[in-house]
Amino acid sequence: MTELTTRPDPTASGAEPGRVAPWVVLFSATPWRGGAHRQHALARELAADHRVLFVDPPGRPRWRTTVARVDRALWHVVPPTAVPLGRHLPVGNLVNRWVAVAALRRWLHRDGGPVRLLWLDEDLAAPCATRLAAAAVVYDATDLDWTFTRWWNRGHLRRNLARAVASADLVLASSTALPERMPPLGPTPVVLPNGCDPTHFAPDGPTAPEVDGLRGPVVGYCGAVDTRAFDADLVAAVARSRPEWTFLLVGPSTRAGRAPLRGLPNVVLTGPAGYGDVPALLRGCDVTVIPYRVGGRIDYVHPKKCYEYLALGKPVVATPLPALRDLTDVVRLAAGPEAFTEAITAALDVADVPQEVARRRAVALENRWAVRGRHLRGLLEGLPR
Secondary structure, three states, rough: OEEOOOOOOOOOOOOOOOOOEEEEEEOOOOOOOOOHHHHHHHHHHOOOOEEEEEEEOOOOOOOEEEEEEEEEEEEEEEEOOOOOOOOOOOOHHHHHHHHHHHHHHHHHOOOOOOHHHHHHHEEHHHHHHHOOOOOEEEEEEEHHHHHHHOOHHOOOOOOOHHHHHHHOOOEOOOOOOOOHHHHOOOOOOEEEEOEEEEOOOOOOOOHHHHHEEEEEEEEEEEEOOOOOOOOOOHHOOOOHHOOEEEEEEEEEOOOOHHHHHHHOOOOEEEEEEOOEEEEEEHHHEEEEEEOOOOOOOOOOOOOOHHHHHOOOOEEEEEEEHHHHHHHHOOEEEEEOOHHHHHHHHHHOOOOHHHHHHHHHHHHHHOEEEEHHHHHHHHHHHOOOO
């Protein structure tokens, strides 16, 4: 069953008046209601000259397809999920993807417009590449999905990663450290880094009341407090060495991620925060940090929070992630508790210097999503139509 809340408009996009805008069908690893990730930003950029169907990943079993228009040239699709556990069972994943593609075909048939791009943001969407006709396939590597799962499921995800890369006419990578970790199949990956929305993360604006009452200086972090990326042992060591600092950790946390921080009175965990609430929480911080683990499976990441911190004008201290090495003019990289503590101390000394604030903000503006969109549209010019 398909619930159609709006019929497709063949000219809806920023394309030339009267021209039928082609479709981009984007299979996302993150639901639309996640709202503030790379997939969502690039979908809006693609909608400048395409009509975009943003397709949620499989969820709980359901047979109904819902399609809702969320912008002039952007639709959100919640496809059917025929069977559970598709992320873990290869046959289940195939069934779910085939059912989703069949539902999308029926919806697109009402319009008859061409599908120019099939966009794979998720490895497990690779089976869709051969079942939905498109002029070209784009695979956007934002994570190595197989590092998110248990050892017995890694083969399933790695096979789909190879399949997605091999099927693509254009392979994008969100980090300079990703291409070397991907299968040597298909076209050479092109790095399209993450970006930010400087308007949303403007320095001028309200500060969250709960931050106003914290003892300063306040060291802020936004993101998951877990064991996969977040280095809680590093944060705990720095917090113990500087009891006069308050560490504000904004985001969801796991029990294992919180464990090293237990009993530290100068560490405050807010829990999950909505995208709209994050700027107000971070405005009350004096320094912002990215204390990620390095040397393991996840140091390929290019955290977009770095640009969001800079858009707020905040100093940034991070562990030496490969993708941040080109930003050392505005980001202090430090490994180990002692060096990380020294870097925060140095950052506090220049936190409010107007010239430094302006320089950080300028870097964020150079890396906004609109700039990424222009780069992306240039890359798409070379693909079949």
